[in-house]
Amino acid sequence: MKSIQINKYGGRDVIGLNTDIRIPQVSPGQVLVEVKAAGVNPIDWKIREGYFQQLIPLKFPITLGMDFSGVIKELDGNKSTHLDIGDEVYGQASVLFGGSGSFAELAVTSLNSIAAKPKSLSHIEASGLPLVGVSAWQALVENIGLSKNHKILIHGGSGGIGLIAIQLAKKLGAFVATTVRSNNKEFVQRLGADEIVDYTTQRFDDILQDYDAVIDTVGGEIYRKSFKVLKNGGTIVSLVEQPDSNLAKQYGIKSIFQFTEITNERLTKLAQWIDENHVQVNIEKTFPLPETAKALDYQKESHPRGKIVLTL
Structure with a gap:
């Protein structure tokens, strides 16, 4: 599978598209998701540049990305959940919190870090929301x-x-x-x-x-x-x-x-409110996955009106 990875901290030159990544394995309490779109946040370029290396040392190579929207491909059968294979979900899969990274075709994350996607939003819109x-x-x-x-x-x-x-x-x-x-x-x-x-x-x-x-x-x-x-x-x-x-x-x-903690409960309440009130999620610009370096630079250097999203 394809994934956007870094092997060291730095600027746009450390970002690479790896086309031969092994599909991450699902552990108890986790889910494998086919990523349809991935939201870009300031934390993504800050991780790339090593802002958190003292607090949370990372073992390279790592896949970047936190927010995503996608479809469940596999889940741990021992975990009781209302979600099932084929369900559309949104949430986060950051390596900082035990995920495999969302800037990839497939991502593993905790069941507690996802919820059913708002029905009124596309995958591109939902990926910018978590x-x-x-x-x-x-x-x-x-x-x-x-x-x-x-x-x-x-x-x-x-x-x-x-x-x-x-x-x-x-x-x-x-x-x-x-x-x-x-x-x-x-x-x-x-x-x-x-x-x-x-x-x-x-x-x-x-x-x-x-x-x-x-x-x-x-x-x-x-x-x-x-x-x-x-x-x-x-x-x-x-x-x-x-x-x-x-x-x-x-x-x-x-x-x-406030340290924002993304949980199933909060994502579920947020999705319900989004669907009930027809909330606008403004996507200023999208980039294809291979142009992640450009997307991170755009997020860092401009003042986006809303969100930047990677499409897969």
């Missing part, structure tokens, strides 16, 4: 407990997490503000954003105030300035910054660092 969709769900529903009439600021509204978070927040009945570049204002307005801040010309912390919650996908100074827009007792969830206890105490804010 990480960003679960991130938005975990932040808004589980960590913030967002509800009707709450005010929330979502940074990076045109990005993968942002576009799902805006739609979910609106369905929950919240007033939504977001930060984007000027060329993405109309896009996030169509998603339902109520107040839009052009971060290239405006200071969001001078414009917004008395918000109940913030989702931070940027970190650094943006994270620190976000405390100013929150009311006392508000919540900030950051996907990139550890909690600043001094700022949290100063402003009376609950500060949470």
Whole structure:
């Protein structure tokens, strides 16, 4: 089978298409999936460049890729599950979490890391959903407990997490503000954003105030300035910054660092919500598997409106 692999850390030159990979074996609690499409995330080029080598040392060669959508080809018969061979599923198969990598024709992953694919989405659309969709769900529903009439600021509204978070927040009945570049204002307005801040010309912390919650996908100074827009007792969830206890105490804010955990339960709830509400998953660009190096560079160097996907 074909697979996108690296034999060392580095830039685009370390990526190779291996056309003679042995099909990975299914262990207890695992499933073999025929990958129809694979979503590209910033974590993919960061793994390539060795960002996590101290935390999680990898044994080369490894197959890159986390998100995917596909069809079950084989599963462990000793594991009780409602899924079966031939079912369309979506989820993750990252080597960081015990999978075989999703940038391949076939991938092995845990049964707990997949769920039935949203029926209203194509494989290409569904492959871009697992990480960003679960991130938005975990932040808004589980960590913030967002509800009707709450005010929330979502940074990076045109990005993968942002576009799902805006739609979910609106369905929950919240007033939504977001930060984007000027060329993405109309896009996030169509998603339902109520107040839009052009971060290239405006200071969001001078414009917004008395918000109940913030989702931070940027970190650094943006994270620190976000405390100013929150009311006392508000919540900030950051996907990139550890909690600043001094700022949290100063402003009376609950500060949470979110490590997104993709599970069958969350993927199932997300798929049900997607199908019930006809949620938009914007795919900006697709690349064929042999052009993975180009796809990772595009993800790293541009500001995609939504998701980048590899097609198989």
